[in-house]
Amino acid sequence: MALFSRVSGSVGLITLQNPPVNALSAAVRQGIVDSVKRALSDPEVKSVVICGENGVFCGGADIKEFGGNMSGPPLIPMIHAIEAANKPVVAAIEGSALGGGLELALGCHYRIAHSKARLGLPEVSLGLLPAAGGTQRLPRLIGVPAALDLITTGRHITAAEALQLGIVDQVTKQSTVNAAVNFALNVAEKPLDARRISTFPCPHSSDLDALFEEAMQKVQKSARGAIAPVACVQAVRAAATQPYNQGMEREKELMATLFTSGQARALQYCFFAQRAVGKWRMPNGACWDTSKPRPVHKVAVIGLGTMGRGILVALAQTGLSVVAVETQEMQLMEAKQAVSGMLERGAKRRGVVPTLHNITYSQNIKSVAEVDLVIEAVFEDMALKEKVFQQLSAVCKPGTFLCTNTSALDIDHLASQTGNPELVVGMHFFAPAHVMKLLEVVYGPRSSPQAVATAMHLGKKMGKIGVAVGNCRGFVGNRMLKPYIEQAFFLLEEGGTPEKIDQALEEFGFPMGVFKMSDLSGLDIGWRVRKGDGLAESSAASQQSPRIRDGRRYSPLGDLLCEQGRFGQKTGHGWYQYDKPGSQLARSDPWLHSFLEGYRAQHGLVARRIDQQEVLERCLYVLINEGFRILEDGIASGPEDIDIIYVFGYGWPRHRGGPMFYAGMVGLAKVLERLEHYHQAHPDVPYLQPCSLLRRLVASGSPPVNTWKEVIKKVRSQL
Numbered sequence: 139m140a141l142f143s144r145v146s147g148s149v150g151l152i153t154l155q156n157p158p159v160n161a162l163s164a165a166v167r168q169g170i171v172d173s174v175k176r177a178l179s180d181p182e183v184k185s186v187v188i189c190g191e192n193g194v195f196c197g198g199a200d201i202k203e204f205g206g207n208m209s210g211p212p213l214i215p216m217i218h219a220i221e222a223a224n225k226p227v228v229a230a231i232e233g234s235a236l237g238g239g240l241e242l243a244l245g246c247h248y249r250i251a252h253s254k255a256r257l258g259l260p261e262v263s264l265g266l267l268p269a270a271g272g273t274q275r276l277p278r279l280i281g282v283p284a285a286l287d288l289i290t291t292g293r294h295i296t297a298a299e300a301l302q303l304g305i306v307d308q309v310t311k312q313s314t315v316n317a318a319v320n321f322a323l324n325v326a327e328k329p330l331d332a333r334r335i336s337t338f339p340c341p342h343s344s345d346l347d348a349l350f351e352e353a354m355q356k357v358q359k360s361a362r363g364a365i366a367p368v369a370c371v372q373a374v375r376a377a378a379t380q381p382y383n384q385g386m387e388r389e390k391e392l393m394a395t396l397f398t399s400g401q402a403r404a405l406q407y408c409f410f411a412q413r414a415v416g417k418w419r420m421p422n423g424a425c426w427d428t429s430k431p432r433p434v435h436k437v438a439v440i441g442l443g444t445m446g447r448g449i450l451v452a453l454a455q456t457g458l459s460v461v462a463v464e465t466q467e468m469q470l471m472e473a474k475q476a477v478s479g480m481l482e483r484g485a486k487r488r489g490v491v492p493t494l495h496n497i498t499y500s501q502n503i504k505s506v507a508e509v510d511l512v513i514e515a516v517f518e519d520m521a522l523k524e525k526v527f528q529q530l531s532a533v534c535k536p537g538t539f540l541c542t543n544t545s546a547l548d549i550d551h552l553a554s555q556t557g558n559p560e561l562v563v564g565m566h567f568f569a570p571a572h573v574m575k576l577l578e579v580v581y582g583p584r585s586s587p588q589a590v591a592t593a594m595h596l597g598k599k600m601g602k603i604g605v606a607v608g609n610c611r612g613f614v615g616n617r618m619l620k621p622y623i624e625q626a627f628f629l630l631e632e633g634g635t636p637e638k639i640d641q642a643l644e645e646f647g648f649p650m651g652v653f654k655m656s657d658l659s660g661l662d663i664g665w666r667v668r669k670g671d672g673l674a675e676s677s678a679a680s681q682q683s684p685r686i687r688d689g690r691r692y693s694p695l696g697d698l699l700c701e702q703g704r705f706g707q708k709t710g711h712g713w714y715q716y717d718k719p720g721s722q723l724a725r726s727d728p729w730l731h732s733f734l735e736g737y738r739a740q741h742g743l744v745a746r747r748i749d750q751q752e753v754l755e756r757c758l759y760v761l762i763n764e765g766f767r768i769l770e771d772g773i774a775s776g777p778e779d780i781d782i783i784y785v786f787g788y789g790w791p792r793h794r795g796g797p798m799f800y801a802g803m804v805g806l807a808k809v810l811e812r813l814e815h816y817h818q819a820h821p822d823v824p825y826l827q828p829c830s831l832l833r834r835l836v837a838s839g840s841p842p843v844n845t846w847k848e849v850i851k852k853v854r855s856q857l
């Protein structure tokens with residue numbers, strides 16, 4: 139809805155009303171159309187102000203409408219009517235003016251913003267482009283380079299930047315509506331011809347071809363196969379090279395292609411999935427709206443290795459008081475210096491003062507006695523962690539939440555080392571922890587809902603997207619990674635190369651293939667885990683066949699590389715070679731290829747040609763299959779949890795919506811059929827055996843992903 143009123147005698151005030159973000163639903167658009175007509179036909183009204191209620195101008199088109207019936211007045215003629223009005227129209231921008239919201243404001247003759255407002259055209263992140271004239275008006279207002287930046291990145295900008303760019307005419311720290319009404323009174327009689335952006339020539343430099351060529355190369359490099367950024371460049375090009383009306387036609391044409399694309403569906407699914415994971419639910423029914431977080435004022439981080447440092451930086455940036463404990467003096471000194479550097483660089487980038495003063499460093503674990511919550515980030519070793527949890531339980535004040543940053547170890551076992559297991563949860567950050575958005579909040583069978591709520595709340599404060607999941611080996615992300623990596627090893631044995639397998643995965647949209655990723659994180663990490671599990675022993679020692687463990691196919695390739703001291707980037711050699719230890723540029727390694735040949739010869743394996751389709755099907759479908767098992771086991775409460783974990787923690791291309799959404803797009807029946815096919819060919823690989831939830835979903839007609847929860851409930855109730 140939109141409410142019309144008359145204020146200050148002659149100003150027509152149109153207030154958008156659609157909480158929480160005044161999205162432009164059919165009812166809001168109808169309200170605007172009616173109110174504008176009324177204002178223009180009322181002789182008492184000399185000028186108009188458009189604002190949004192509850193301190194938000196407008197969050198853009200109503201994304202929920204995209205999938206269904208798009209009735210109601212269309213946006214483009216509505217905005218044209220505002221721009222063509224013969225009375226000045228002023229946008230009063232508070233909170234957000236995003237997407238269609240900013241396009242509406244660009245149709246107004248003037249824009250006044252509150253100093254805390256955020257503006258942007260984020261459609262590209264929904265797989266779309268600003269199709270209500272945004273790609274045509276913005277370049278005409280602020281020039282091609284600045285418009286290309288905002289439209290292709292979708293970034294939100296501050297009111298100050300909007301003023302500097304010329305998007306808004308005035309910024310106020312007072313009431314935006316009052317400022318806009320006063321402004322409207324002042325401009326009531328002013329001519330409007332020079333205020334209609336669609337009539338502006340598009341300012342640009344002489345070498346347009348070079349400018350757009352460079353822009354296109356830039357988006358193609360970062361888009362990893364996403365089509366919307368490319369369409370955004372094409373639409374802005376039309377603004378720069380064609381008259382407004384023709385540009386609008388091009389914008390419409392490009393939008394029509396994007397709007398119906400699978401990528402737009404995937405990205406819009408991600409938008410809602412990201413919000414859905416905040417509404418967590420535990421198997422016992424406890425959930426986000428009934429479990430309140432306890433206030434946290436003081437936090438401790440134990441262990442200042444790479445992860446601990448990143449967590450410390452993310453915590454310090456929230457402004458909370460933090461105690462950082464590292465028992466080894468040398469490590470503590472190095473950490474202090476590294477953390478200060480990270481905080482200073484981060485503050486410089488964000489134009490704020492670095493928050494160095496709220497960290498207290500200590501070598502003594504007793505210094506955490508007064509904190510409200512501890513995040514343990516010591517070396518990934520159960521015996522060490524057990525000891526730390528016993529100490530924490532003894533020294534912390536009653537009620538302190540004890541969190542562990544383990545990436546796979548048993549939360550419940552750690553909880554059992556303390557006097558209050560209900561206060562223990564996992565907070566699994568991803569490296570680098572001050573950069574990566576994902577946080578798995580892991581609850582054990584005894585974790586209290588309040589502990590989960592507090593960890594989720596703290597994560598949000600740290601700028602993380604928290605996903606609450608159950609306790610199992612590897613939780614969600616790393617559990618699914620295991621069969622994915624295993625398939626990649628098997629493909630190497632069968633004739634693949636790291637280069638070809640990585641290429642297939644990178645062309646799919648991952649920033650890095652499985653072998654480059656393994657070189658980056660260190661081959662020794664997986665080796666240590668496999669040794670701990672008794673898998674990586676040499677065959678002579680274990681009396682087992684080198685390629686079989688407990689009757690299952692096993693590839694010792696990773697172990698063999700580690701035995702040669704090839705741990706990846708840090709040693710200068712892994713699946714690839716590097717110029718020197720620590721270098722990042724992966725180069726093909728002839729040694730590795732002849733090693734693979736020798737290995738195959740030794741085990742009587744005949745290399746065959748493996749195509750891209752097989753790489754993708756085996757690596758991705760096996761990972762998806764494990765995702766279905768996770769849902770079946772109740773470790774994740776819905777497919778959205780898994781998808782958000784993979785998009786924000788593991789580089790799954792967002793325009794493919796996450797593994798579970800992707801399975802739905804491919805077709806569950808096809809995923810099932812291919813898994814059956816590969817399992818038949820490799821019966822000694824249990825991960826390839828399709829899980830029963832997948833079979834049930836296919837049997838019930840492959841329902842859309844947003845209805846799986848119901849099927850899962852039924853399957854689980856029958857277990």
Ligand SMILES: CCCCCCCC/C=C\C=C\CC(=O)SCCNC(=O)CCNC(=O)[C@H](O)C(C)(C)COP(=O)(O)OP(=O)(O)OC[C@H]1O[C@@H](n2cnc3c(N)ncnc32)[C@H](O)[C@@H]1OP(=O)(O)O
Binds near residue numbers: 201238267393414
């Ligand atoms: C054949 C071809 C035909 C083509 C015809 C199409 C013509 C269309 C023409 C123009 C199209 C314009 C495109 C757009 O405008 S797309 C929308 C662009 N806007 C955005 O991307 C903004 C999205 N929202 C946000 O970024 C944030 O929500 C923000 C506004 C910054 C507020 O953030 P915050 O305070 O953190 O709140 P939440 O994100 O948690 O959101 C609160 C709830 O509001 C829901 N929401 C938010 N934005 C929208 C929206 N635009 N539409 C619908 N719903 C929205 C969000 O889901 C939360 O809901 P819930 O509480 O249920 O979880």
